[in-house]
Amino acid sequence: MRTSPTFQYNLQFxxxxxxxxxxxxxxxxxxESIPLINExxxxxxxxxxxxxxxxxxxxxxxxxxxxxxVALGAIMIATPLGIIAAVFGQYYAPLPLAKIYQAxxxxxxxxxxxxxxxxxLIVLVPWIxxxxxxxxxxxxxxxxxxxxxxxxxxxxTANALTRVPPTYLRSAQALGLxxxxxxxxxxxxxxxxxxxxxxxxxxxxxxGETMAVMMVTGNVVQLPDSLxxxxxxxxxxxxxxxxxxxxxxxxxxxxxxxxLLIITITLVVMAHYLKARRYGQ
Amino acid sequence: MxxxxxxxxxxxxxxxxxxKFKHNIIALAxxxxxxxxVSLPLMMxxxxxxxxxxxxxxxxxxxxxxxxxxxxxxxxxxxSTLWILCICLVTVVPIGLGCALYLSExxxxxxxxxxxxxxxxxxxxxxxxxxFGLFGYAVFAIQLGLGFSILSGGLSLACxxxxxxxxxxxxxxxxxxxxxxRAAEALDLSLFAFVARILxxxxxxxIAIAFIISTGRALAETAVLIFTAGYxxxxxxxxxxxxxxxxxxxxxLSMNVPGGQPNAAATAVVLMLLIIVINLVAHxxxxxWQLLE
Amino acid sequence: MYDEISKISALxxxxxxxxxxxxAILPPSTKPSxxxxxxxxxxxxxxxxxxxxxxxxEQANLDVPAGQITALVGPSGCxxxxxxxxxxxxxxxxxGCHVSGEIWVGDKNILHTSTDLSYLRRQVGMVFQQPxxxxxxxxxxxRFPLKEHGIRDKATVNHMIESVxxxxxxxxxxxxxxxxxxxxLSGGQQQRLCIARCLALKPSVILFDEPCSALxxxxxxxxxxxxxxxxxxxxxxxxxxxxxxxxxxxxxxAVCWMQSxxxxxxxxxxxxxxxxxxxxxxxxxxxxxxxx
Numbered sequence: 082m083r084t085s086p087t088f089q090y091n092l093q094f095x096x097x098x099x100x101x102x103x104x105x106x107x108x109x110x111x112x113e114s115i116p117l118i119n120e121x122x123x124x125x126x127x128x129x130x131x132x133x134x135x136x137x138x139x140x141x142x143x144x145x146x147x148x149x150x151v152a153l154g155a156i157m158i159a160t161p162l163g164i165i166a167a168v169f170g171q172y173y174a175p176l177p178l179a180k181i182y183q184a185x186x187x188x189x190x191x192x193x194x195x196x197x198x199x200x201x202l203i204v205l206v207p208w209i210x211x212x213x214x215x216x217x218x219x220x221x222x223x224x225x226x227x228x229x230x231x232x233x234x235x236x237x238t239a240n241a242l243t244r245v246p247p248t249y250l251r252s253a254q255a256l257g258l259x260x261x262x263x264x265x266x267x268x269x270x271x272x273x274x275x276x277x278x279x280x281x282x283x284x285x286x287x288x289g290e291t292m293a294v295m296m297v298t299g300n301v302v303q304l305p306d307s308l309x310x311x312x313x314x315x316x317x318x319x320x321x322x323x324x325x326x327x328x329x330x331x332x333x334x335x336x337x338x339x340x341l342l343i344i345t346i347t348l349v350v351m352a353h354y355l356k357a358r359r360y361g362q
Numbered sequence: 363m364x365x366x367x368x369x370x371x372x373x374x375x376x377x378x379x380x381x382k383f384k385h386n387i388i389a390l391a392x393x394x395x396x397x398x399x400v401s402l403p404l405m406m407x408x409x410x411x412x413x414x415x416x417x418x419x420x421x422x423x424x425x426x427x428x429x430x431x432x433x434x435x436x437x438x439x440x441x442s443t444l445w446i447l448c449i450c451l452v453t454v455v456p457i458g459l460g461c462a463l464y465l466s467e468x469x470x471x472x473x474x475x476x477x478x479x480x481x482x483x484x485x486x487x488x489x490x491x492x493x494f495g496l497f498g499y500a501v502f503a504i505q506l507g508l509g510f511s512i513l514s515g516g517l518s519l520a521c522x523x524x525x526x527x528x529x530x531x532x533x534x535x536x537x538x539x540x541x542x543x544r545a546a547e548a549l550d551l552s553l554f555a556f557v558a559r560i561l562x563x564x565x566x567x568x569i570a571i572a573f574i575i576s577t578g579r580a581l582a583e584t585a586v587l588i589f590t591a592g593y594x595x596x597x598x599x600x601x602x603x604x605x606x607x608x609x610x611x612x613x614x615l616s617m618n619v620p621g622g623q624p625n626a627a628a629t630a631v632v633l634m635l636l637i638i639v640i641n642l643v644a645h646x647x648x649x650x651w652q653l654l655e
Numbered sequence: 656m657y658d659e660i661s662k663i664s665a666l667x668x669x670x671x672x673x674x675x676x677x678x679a680i681l682p683p684s685t686k687p688s689x690x691x692x693x694x695x696x697x698x699x700x701x702x703x704x705x706x707x708x709x710x711x712x713e714q715a716n717l718d719v720p721a722g723q724i725t726a727l728v729g730p731s732g733c734x735x736x737x738x739x740x741x742x743x744x745x746x747x748x749x750x751g752c753h754v755s756g757e758i759w760v761g762d763k764n765i766l767h768t769s770t771d772l773s774y775l776r777r778q779v780g781m782v783f784q785q786p787x788x789x790x791x792x793x794x795x796x797x798r799f800p801l802k803e804h805g806i807r808d809k810a811t812v813n814h815m816i817e818s819v820x821x822x823x824x825x826x827x828x829x830x831x832x833x834x835x836x837x838x839x840l841s842g843g844q845q846q847r848l849c850i851a852r853c854l855a856l857k858p859s860v861i862l863f864d865e866p867c868s869a870l871x872x873x874x875x876x877x878x879x880x881x882x883x884x885x886x887x888x889x890x891x892x893x894x895x896x897x898x899x900x901x902x903x904x905x906x907x908x909a910v911c912w913m914q915s916x917x918x919x920x921x922x923x924x925x926x927x928x929x930x931x932x933x934x935x936x937x938x939x940x941x942x943x944x945x946x947x
Contacts, residue, residue, distance in 0.1 A: 082467075082543075082546060082547055082551065082552065082553040082556060082748075083550065083552055083553065083772065083773060084468075084552060084553040084554065085552065085554060088552075088553060088554045089468060089553070091460060092460050092461075092463050092464035092467075092468055093464055093468070094460070095456070095457045095458075095459075095460025095461045095464065096460065096461040096464035096465065096468075096475075096479050097479075098457060098461070099457060099458070099461040099479070099483065099524055099525075099528060100461075100478065100479040100482040100483065101482075102482075102486055102521050102524060103482045103485055103486045103489070104482075105497070105501070106486075106489065106493065106494070106497045106521075109497055109500045109501050109505075110493065110496055110497055110500070112500075113496075113500050162395060162398075162399055163399070165391075165392055165395040165396065166395060166396045166399040166400075168392060169392050169393065169395070169396035170396070173389060173392050173393065173396070174396070182396070182400065184641075184645060185400050185404075186400065187641065187645075188637075188638065188641050189400070189403045189404075191578050191579070191582060191637055191640075191641055192403070192407075192582070192634070192637065193581070193582035193583070193584065193609050193612075193633060193634075193637065194582070194584065194585075195582075195584045195609045195610075195612045195613050195630075195633075196406075196410065196612070196630050196633065196634060197406070198613070198616075199410065199612055199613075199616050199626060199627070199630055200406045200409060200410060202616055202617075203409075203413065203616075203623060203627070204406070204409055228402060228403055228406070231399055231403075232399075232403070235399065259381070259385050260385070260389075261385050261388045261389075282488065285488045286488070288490070289488075289489070289490025289491065289492065289493070290490070291490065291491060291492040291584075291585035292584045292585055292609075292613060295617075296613070296616065296617060316490060316492045316585070319492050319495075319496065320492055320495075320585060320588060323495075323496075323499070323588070323589050324588075324589060334496070335496060335500070338492065338493050338496040341490050341492070341493055342489060342490075342493050345488050345489060345490055345493075346485050346488070346489075348488065349484055349485045349487075349488035350481075350485065352488075353481060353484055353485075470750055473750075539787075541783065541785055541787035542787060542789060542790075544745070544783060544787065545783070545787045545788075545789065545849070545852075546789075547745060547748055547776075548743065548745060548776060548780070548781040548783075548853075549776065549800045549803075549852065549853070549856065550772070550773050550776035550777060550803075550804070550856075551799075551800060551803050552803060555799070555803045559789070559791070559799055560789050560790070560791075563790070564790050
């Protein structure tokens with residue numbers, strides 16, 4: 082369609098502006114981090130013995146491990162449950178129930194993370210405390226995070242399942258395959274790249290989650306050797322210390338933000354290509 | 363001979379029964395898992411409701427907090443939240459709408475620029491909220507000198523909500539029938555006229571839903587706001603004042619204020635009710651508009 | 656530029672309105688042949704259409720005589736519609752689509768880069784297979800494009816709305832509900848509204864892309880009759896795969912066929928000779944119903 086140049090430029094401007102927000106973030110978080118990276122070197126952040134920023138010890142390793150473990154645990158719980166729940170919504174639930182189910186899941190996906198954290202704090206932590214004190218622990222983080230991520234996994238999986246061409250399902254039905262047979266042998270394998278892409282995306286979300294995790298994991302900087310020990314994640318560290326950090330301490334927090342940013346960007350790009358592969362086939 | 367065939371049939375029957383049994387077990391497992399996945403979060407909401415409802419009253423909504431929030435109400439947080447939301451959406455809507463129009467009308471999804479913008483939006487929507495917080499702190503609060511303020515918070519939140527709004531709006535625009543585009547092309551309408559008279563009105567309902575979904579996401583966010591909008595519990599009188607959002611209030615009361623949990627629960631109930639209302643409105647709207655079409 | 660065009664179109668509008676009045680009085684089947692023909696002929700010389708590396712149409716030659724109806728017939732998928740949309744350069748909007756050759760509308764080669772697309776789209780109107788009125792009111796469907804082209808005077812616009820709606824026979828059916836949403840009209844009425852919308856911009860050539868194939872037989876007959884009445888004021892080129900329809904209303908026929916993987920025009924001529932004395936064996940088979 083013919084366009085006046087002004088209109089076109091205005092639209093193009095907003096598009097480039099939106100796209101450049103990411104560059105701005107990378108630039109500013111990077112710019113804030115660079116001085117300290119130059120001063121102590123990248124390896125210091127992984128090799129230092131602990132997180133004593135005031136004494137020049139910037140070991141992020143325990144918190145990175147904490148973040149990874151909590152996210153991994155949550156995803157390992159949420160993925161199988163999420164796939165089964167999505168299969169239920171798509172193929173097992175009778176129509177009116179399926180609609181209600183979908184609406185409920187959408188609602189649950191919108192619950193603020195701070196509410197999950199609050200529930201973890203007043204219900205889950207005391208409950209774990211009775212089994213193995215102190216209660217605020219990696220396990221609590223994993224459970225709360227799994228509950229948070231679960232609806233998102235269900236939604237992305239359901240979305241991938243709806244994109245399975247219905248002709249495949251109908252021809253399988255005509256061959257007399259059982260419902261579970263059709264799901265297990267046809268629907269799930271076809272939808273798998275989409276499902277995986279969703280799972281990778283959600284693990285990025287789990288890794289980046291701050292509030293819910295911070296409120297239940299106890300926030301002790303240590304490498305945990307059991308599920309019941311408290312840990313601190315990278316995100317929680319930023320949220321907890323940003324308020325009073327100054328100087329190199331503050332910069333070190335930006336470095337951990339940069340680290341988070343790099344990990345999540347990698348995950349999103351991975352998810353993107355997983356999805357693209359599906360369409361490429 | 364006959365008995366041989368009979369026994370074969372019997373064996374088949376047995377296999378069939380076995381298969382049926384197996385599938386029943388699978389169905390049972392799937393139903394119970396599905397129930398579990400919704401019932402646990404619903405129980406969570408129930409618990410918070412039970413904890414929070416007794417404190418809830420009109421008084422709670424309309425008074426200022428006292429004793430660091432242990433008693434009193436949440437009026438300043440409601441007002442701050444509203445301000446932050448307004449600033450966030452006022453920023454997001456024009457930019458997001460423009461970007462969505464550009465993606466759906468000016469470029470194709472597989473063109474270089476379409477792919478670059480699309481990928482960067484996807485990545486942006488995966489960036490952890492705490493990083494948006496760091497960014498907002500470094501840029502809006504420090505670099506631009508806005509300090510801990512509602513403006514800083516709203517703008518940081520806008521950066522976070524932007525990709526969601528663009529993607530949902532873009533979908534709404536792409537749902538517009540190609541027949542309209544072809545007719546507009548053949549009649550040599552300008553893009554602006556087409557957008558203003560045909561495209562936006564026909565996609566308005568879905569854009570409204572995109573708007574509501576984005577509002578919900580903005581309302582649910584906490585980590586971005588902690589060190590951009592700040593902690594102050596006064597009623598903000600200007601957008602350069604610091605203000606505490608509802609979600610930040612819940613966090614602060616439950617973590618930093620001993621004895622703050624009852625009021626935190628009540629605030630959580632308020633926040634949850636807002637989210638549920640937003641969800642219902644979006645759902646109802648999409649249903650009604652589907653019927654109209 | 657716009658001023659000039661609107662002057663010309665104002666002149667033309669006088670003439671066509673006289674025509675419209677005449678047509679309203681005359682019985683529908685007779686054509687006012689005594690009028691001076693202002694519509695230009697269209698002529699395609701060696702036109703090829705490529706989609707990236709795929710050749711859709713190879714070296715098509717076609718003469719569309721001025722003020723008459725030419726039907727482009729052939730089996731589906733042989734590129735009839737692609738060929739049709741080269742004439743108002745709708746093909747420009749398809750990514751990867753490339754048109755070569757020469758297309759003359761009057762004395763202008765519209766494939767030339769200097770072509771004013773805006774003028775071309777007004778000169779060459781197009782009606783699609785699926786009726787596609789905008790989701791606006793009936794009168795707004797006509798008023799909106801007019802406004803877009805700088806015709807804003809209320810009286811002129813209202814007059815134009817009445818005149819084109821009369822011309823397509825919709826006026827008596829809709830004059831009491833012009834504010835109603837156009838999507839509430841029946842399929843046939845929608846298609847006639849689309850034709851009216853197209854006429855309002857005062858084209859001299861009108862392209863029809865299977866205008867009746869989405870309509871029921873009755874509505875289809877009304878639209879056919881309407882297309883017949885458009886001559887000789889307009890040069891009409893229509894794509895159809897309905898041979899009976901082509902025979903009923905077209906003055907000339909061009910047969911499009913797939914040969915070695917791409918579409919080409921294998922024969923063209925006036926309706927009678929194509930049906931009675933076809934030269935090409937495929938044409939013979941096709942027109943007698945053995946093929947396609």
